[in-house]
Amino acid sequence: MAFLEIKNVNKYFPMENGSQLNVLNNINFKIEKHEFVSLIGPSGCGKSTLLNILAGLIHADSGELLLNDKAITKPGNDRVMVFQESALFPWLSVIENVMFGLKIQQIDKKTAYTKALKQLKAVHLAEFKDSYPHQLSGGMKQRVAIARALVINPAVLLMDEPFGALDDQTRLLLHKELINLWLKTKKTIVFVTHNIREAIKLSDRIIVFANNPGRIIEKINIDLPQPRNKDNKKLVELENRILNLLQSEMNFEGGYRYEEIGA
Amino acid sequence: MKRLVHRIIFVLFILLIWQLFFKLNIWPNYLFPSPMMVFQTLLEGFKDGTFVNAIIISFKRLLIGFFISIIFGVLFGLIIASNEMIDETVGPFILALQSIPSIVWLPLALLWFSLGEAAIIFVVVLGGTWNMVINTRTGIKNVQPVFMQAAKTMGVNKIQLFWKVIIPAAVPHLITGMRLSWAFSWRALMAGELIGSGSGLGQLLMWGRDMGNMSLVISIIILIGSIGYLTDNYIFKKIENKVLTRWGLNT
Numbered sequence: 001m002a003f004l005e006i007k008n009v010n011k012y013f014p015m016e017n018g019s020q021l022n023v024l025n026n027i028n029f030k031i032e033k034h035e036f037v038s039l040i041g042p043s044g045c046g047k048s049t050l051l052n053i054l055a056g057l058i059h060a061d062s063g064e065l066l067l068n069d070k071a072i073t074k075p076g077n078d079r080v081m082v083f084q085e086s087a088l089f090p091w092l093s094v095i096e097n098v099m100f101g102l103k104i105q106q107i108d109k110k111t112a113y114t115k116a117l118k119q120l121k122a123v124h125l126a127e128f129k130d131s132y133p134h135q136l137s138g139g140m141k142q143r144v145a146i147a148r149a150l151v152i153n154p155a156v157l158l159m160d161e162p163f164g165a166l167d168d169q170t171r172l173l174l175h176k177e178l179i180n181l182w183l184k185t186k187k188t189i190v191f192v193t194h195n196i197r198e199a200i201k202l203s204d205r206i207i208v209f210a211n212n213p214g215r216i217i218e219k220i221n222i223d224l225p226q227p228r229n230k231d232n233k234k235l236v237e238l239e240n241r242i243l244n245l246l247q248s249e250m251n252f253e254g255g256y257r258y259e260e261i262g263a
Numbered sequence: 264m265k266r267l268v269h270r271i272i273f274v275l276f277i278l279l280i281w282q283l284f285f286k287l288n289i290w291p292n293y294l295f296p297s298p299m300m301v302f303q304t305l306l307e308g309f310k311d312g313t314f315v316n317a318i319i320i321s322f323k324r325l326l327i328g329f330f331i332s333i334i335f336g337v338l339f340g341l342i343i344a345s346n347e348m349i350d351e352t353v354g355p356f357i358l359a360l361q362s363i364p365s366i367v368w369l370p371l372a373l374l375w376f377s378l379g380e381a382a383i384i385f386v387v388v389l390g391g392t393w394n395m396v397i398n399t400r401t402g403i404k405n406v407q408p409v410f411m412q413a414a415k416t417m418g419v420n421k422i423q424l425f426w427k428v429i430i431p432a433a434v435p436h437l438i439t440g441m442r443l444s445w446a447f448s449w450r451a452l453m454a455g456e457l458i459g460s461g462s463g464l465g466q467l468l469m470w471g472r473d474m475g476n477m478s479l480v481i482s483i484i485i486l487i488g489s490i491g492y493l494t495d496n497y498i499f500k501k502i503e504n505k506v507l508t509r510w511g512l513n514t
Contacts, residue, residue: 055412057412057416075418077417080416080417085409087410089410091509100414104417104420134508134509134511
């Protein structure tokens with residue numbers, strides 16, 4: 001029995017011309033506890049849609065999603081999501097943001113504060129606890145967002161291109177930080193990205209999607225210990241393999257350009 | 264600093280032209296007073312307490328009316344924003360009501376409440392409410408979806424989503440709504456005070472007209488404009504700016 005199971009999931013979006021776009025076509029895979037799994041693919045392949053379905057924010061048209069054997073039907077704090085854009089609440093200070101998920105569980109303020117501060121320390125932002133989101137850089141915001149999610153101690157952490165809007169240098173730093181957090185907490189993470197190198201560096205497993213219709217074309221295990229060196233020969237080979245996989249899909253009408261799938 | 268100098272030069276220029284027209288003697292002095300005569304009226308009015316008294320009386324009405332219109336406005340706005348059908352049904356009527364100048368309500372106010380405080384406050388409330396309805400509705404409708412999605416994945420229920428996410432996210436619109444409603448209420452108040460009894464600013468203005476005292480009329484026009492500008496610029500704009508900055512909307 002897998003920890004998280006996705007069985008025969010289909011999703012259609014209505015198009016302007018009245019037809020239906022098959023964004024997710026018969027998706028099947030399983031995720032084990034403590035696994036770091038990346039969903040990768042070009043824009044429009046349904047990877048973010050699948051993540052939203054896992055979060056319970058939207059519903060699949062058919063199929064089944066099970067977490068710990070229980071069907072996923074609506075959002076819940078066992079599956080907290082980190083978004084690409086800063087979803088921090090601007091009216092709350094950094095620490096109040098991190099306390100948000102605890103306070104709505106009616107956890108008393110003192111306990112929530114202590115927990116939030118500890119989590120902020122883990123992302124090295126304790127000294128910014130009283131700042132407001134607009135005073136933080138993009139990278140810092142995402143670190144707070146990760147802290148805000150982890151403090152709830154969800155069964156699964158869902159990440160929707162969380163570093164997609166950051167510059168390369170910041171992104172590399174955050175990769176390091178996320179891996180350290182993951183090694184410590186051993187959270188189950190489902191990570192959506194279109195950046196191949198990012199997926200290879202972070203994940204235990206990569207699920208490669210293609211579009212029209214959105215479907216899985218490959219599942220790749222990466223049995224390399226963390227932290228990983230980006231110049232590792234195996235990683236470079238893997239990168240080329242995935243690139244070739246995606247490029248072979250490129251001739252579809254309405255396909256994507258190289259830059260979109262590039263590292 | 265440079266801006267201030269420019270503004271002072273501008274005021275001096277206006278005063279100069281005013282003085283020039285006064286010297287031309289096109290109208291008799293009691294109909295077209297000189298800047299100096301108006302300045303003296305202002306000075307005396309403040310000295311003997313008439314103006315301060317009038318301002319206090321007017322502000323009391325304004326605050327009561329403004330307060331009521333904010334409560335009504337937010338309530339109606341929430342109701343409209345909460346239901347698509349209500350929104351589509353009453354939306355155009357709210358816009359129509361907002362486009363009605365407050366002075367139009369005067370006859371109704373007089374007939375329903377007769378000459379008194381209630382009539383004036385009624386007009387002030389009608390002046391401020393519709394704008395607040397519109398701004399509240401816009402604020403609620405324009406909450407960034409990602410805020411609500413984030414909150415949902417953190418496990419909020421519907422009530423928490425409303426009070427802890429939607430309402431705070433709408434605060435910038437609510438503040439802008441209050442600023443505009445204050446300005447609309449202020450105008451409505453002046454319209455309302457043109458009738459009725461008492462000694463508010465508007466009534467003092469009418470009294471000046473009846474007495475043929477144009478110095479007084481112009482003094483009060485200056486007061487009305489100054490108060491409107493000062494409250495907007497030094498109270499509401501300041502609050503609004505602070506909120507917009509924190510909410511990350513000031514670029």
